[in-house]
Amino acid sequence: MIPALEITGLSKRFGGLVVTRDITMRIAPGERRLIIGPNGAGKTTLFNQITGDLRPDAGSVRLFGEELLKLRTKDRVAKGLARTYQILTLFPQDTLLHNVVLALLGLRGERWDFWRALRRRSELFDLAHDALTQVGLGGSGDRLVAETSYGERRRLELAMALAQKPKLLLLDEPLAGLSQNERNAVSALLTTIPRDVTIVMIEHDMDVALAFAEQITVLHFGEVIVEGTRAEVVADPRTREIYLGE
Ligand SMILES: Nc1ncnc2c1ncn2[C@@H]1O[C@H](COP(=O)(O)OP(=O)(O)OP(=O)(O)O)[C@@H](O)[C@H]1O
Known part of the structure; x- marks a missing residue:
């Protein structure tokens, strides 16, 4: 496979x-993979190399068999790659719906061009609305991002990624900064993402992350130290040593 x-x-x-x-x-296709490791282990820089935000010195990154490293970020996105960021990257003075539409325009590699966007308006806006609905924000499209809660912004960011109909979704700490209630809600949302989307997630909230992940990779100083099923990784003494500092 x-x-x-x-x-x-x-x-x-x-x-x-x-x-x-x-x-x-x-x-594997459809897998839910968790990447953990102490601060500075290299988790985000790994994502940056997958997306093309950072150029590696050596190696290969293949998406469904296709080499990505020579492609620009927007071309990787067009191949089915989407990500969310540890630090939210939204336009606060615009509406939720417009934020998703702008993400879609980025996907298509078009410069921001108002008239062109207008021509595509109904198609793009329908996709954006569907994505907002998928994360429970279907009724909030006309609200300004600045007026939403942090939890709603995390959901919005997820909608922006899902709107692109990705094959591979990279989630960089999707629960960061959320209250316990919001964490539960967003993690419940993550479980509703269909299996035709493969998910790789960096997350520090071990309760939620362990419940979500099927396979776990532990990074330390830029290196894969432990990898395996949830049970294997949790039972491995190196995990405790490295990650839990025991
Ligand atoms: N552009 C850069 N130039 C120099 N060093 C960098 C750069 N980007 C990241 N680093 C360093 O690379 C290391 C890995 O950083 P990275 O953000 O990938 O870690 P992380 O595992 O995601 O950590 P955290 O859990 O804190 O987000 C860190 O030591 C960081 O300071």
């Missing part, structure tokens, strides 16, 4: 600092 995501020998250093050391990882 062709993996949804296959990373081979991925390496990156910033001067003397190795942030990704020969990472090799295969993620």
Whole structure:
């Protein structure tokens, strides 16, 4: 079976600092993969190399068998890659619906062009509305982002990614900054994402993350230290040593 995501020998250093050391990882179609590791382990820089925000020094990243590294970010997105960010990247003075439409326009690789957007309006707006509905914000499209709660913004960001109908979704700490109630709601939402979307998630909230993930990769100083099923990784003494600091 062709993996949804296959990373081979991925390496990156910033001067003397190795942030990704020969990472090799295969993620099956439909899998829910959790990536954990201490602060600075290289989790976000790994995502940045998958998306093309950062160029690795060596290695390969394949999406359903197709090499991504020579493609620009927007072309990777067009191949079915979407991500959310640890730090939200929204337009607060615009509406939720417009934020999703703008994400869709980014997907299509078009410069922001008002008239062109207007011509495509109904199609784009329908897609955007569907995505908002999928995250429970269907009735909130006309509200300004600035007037929403943090939890609603996290949902909006998810809608922006889902609107692109990704095959592979990278979630960078989707629960960061949320209250316990909001965390429960967003994690319940994550379980409703259909299996034709493969999900790789970085998350520090272990309760939620462990419940969600089927396979777990532990990174430490840019290197894969432990990988396996939830039970295997939790039982592995290296996980405790590295991640829990025991
Ligand atoms: N552009 C850069 N230039 C130099 N060093 C960088 C750059 N980007 C990241 N780093 C360093 O790379 C290391 C890995 O950072 P990264 O953000 O990937 O860690 P992380 O595992 O996502 O951490 P956290 O859990 O805190 O988000 C850190 O030491 C960070 O300071």
